[in-house]
Amino acid sequence: MVVAAPTADPVPAPPRRRRLSSAVVVRAVAAVGAGLLLYVSFPPRTLWWLALPAFALLGALVYRRRARAGFGYGFLFGVGFLLPLLTWIGSLVGPVPWVALVLGESLFVGLGGAGMAYVSRLPAAPIWSAAVWVASEAMRGRVPWGGLPWGRVGFGQPDGPLVHLAALGGEPLLSFVTVLVGLALGELVRRAVERQGNRALAVPLIIGVLAFITGPLSALVPTLSGGPGATVTIAAVQGNVPRLGLDFNSQRRAVLDNHVKETEQLASDVAAGKLAKPDLVIWPENSSDIDPLRNPDAAVQIDRAAQAVGVPILVGAVLQNSDGQTTSNSALVWEPGVGVVERADKRRVQPFGEYMPWRSFFRLFSSYVDRAGYFAPGTGPGVVDMAGTKVGVTICWEVAFDDLVESSVENGAQVLAVPSNNATFGFTQMTFQQMAMSQVRSVEHDRTSIIATTSGVSATIDPDGTVTQSTKQFTPAVLVNRTVLRDTVTLATALGAVPEWVLVALGVGAVGATVVIRRQRSVGKDEDG
Structure with missing residues (x-):
């Protein structure tokens, strides 16, 4: 009788999912921290410049991620930002409505994060990502029930050199350029860490510098009429x-x-x-x-x-x-x-x-x-x-x-x-x-x-x-x-909402372009197969 030799127990596979989960936790904490950094940049503090590393970090977190991951990191960024920013609401109505409001508003920030992740594969991605952010702020400032524009990025910049952009394109342009400079900074750091060549480093550097100097230069632009x-x-x-x-x-x-x-x-x-x-x-x-x-x-x-x-x-x-x-x-x-x-x-x-x-619906949850x-x-x-x-x-x-x-x-x-x-x-x-x-x-x-x-x-x-x-x-x-x-x-007065809608169109258009590019590549792969 032939007896089969005992086989060794299979070597357990490395805990890939566990390692991924640990990385996700680290990124989630970083997203909340980036949102907190944006909060600290707001008045009464005059630390306007902290908005730049906040968006540099957010841009790094959503870079080439799936849309759902971008949504998650954007949502956590929103919580880290809005929860401390809106504590005054909690002082009025208590913790439950305050937290509920923050979570609801953070959904819009999450949508912005999803869009930023989606367009991060495009050339000059910081430009399109900043436009996507403005689109998310435009949505948050209008719905539901007229919206809550409190906490738009431009409102944290009254003491910074970019504030003069408000005279050219209102708060939306101010938000756009602030976010753009931060995202360009993050892209520059990422490429430097990856030891990409000077030509690769030049792109985000030029975008960031040109965007930043528009602030002081815009102070020199005269008004259209009157005095x-x-x-x-x-x-x-x-x-x-x-x-x-x-x-x-x-x-x-x-x-x-x-x-x-x-x-x-x-x-x-x-x-x-x-x-x-x-x-x-x-x-x-x-x-x-x-x-x-x-x-x-x-x-x-x-x-x-x-x-x-x-x-x-x-x-x-x-x-x-x-x-x-x-x-x-x-x-x-x-x-x-x-x-x-x-x-x-x-x-x-x-x-x-x-x-x-x-009123009758919300009375079911709170006597407030x-x-x-x-x-x-x-x-x-x-x-x-x-x-x-x-x-x-x-x-x-x-x-x-x-x-x-x-x-x-x-x-x-x-x-x-x-x-x-x-x-x-x-x-x-x-x-x-x-x-x-x-x-x-x-x-x-x-x-x-x-x-x-x-x-x-x-x-x-x-x-x-x-x-x-x-x-x-x-x-x-x-x-x-x-x-x-x-x-x-x-x-800004003459143009009204035009700059905002142009930026919204850029953001939405960039998302649409990404969809088309992905489909074309998918069709190309199928044909090659």
């Missing part, structure tokens, strides 16, 4: 609130009284020669949550302040609409001894705060929906006339929306006013993030911006984006600024 005009003195009143948080809304009369008091103090300082007499005064959003058109006592208080200072006041008021259910978030031009002569209503009301979309308001969006150009000055009004978060600010300027705004109420968000970074948006808007449209908030930070911003005056948080204060009115038209 500086008359000079007016504008005062911004920060009356402060009794205490921070949502509770202040139950103390509406105290908030109104605070702004009346500070305005009367302004009048006293003017009479004493301590301050220049203003031509107009800006009060914050919600400075009168008591409807002065329906409550004579509030009207008397406001008119008392207006008569004391002797000039019109832009009053942020909550008005009850005729339907008896909805309200309007309005800015009223109050003439001394006359009352309201003009008004501008908030045109883009905030979902989940000022109104609740799908019953705290959301019933504000109705207004119409109109967002411009009011105050003592002969055309004032563009964007109320609070409206400053984040390109079309609203552009509409005000196109309809004759000579100066931009941003009445805001940030008291709800306490000492969070929200107010500084919002101020950075106003800095970019000032550059974009060559206008002075006046920010008046209930609790700070109130500020005046020159047309070059420089913050010339600012207040501390949760202290009463008044800013008086000598302002040069302008009717200039920048290239």
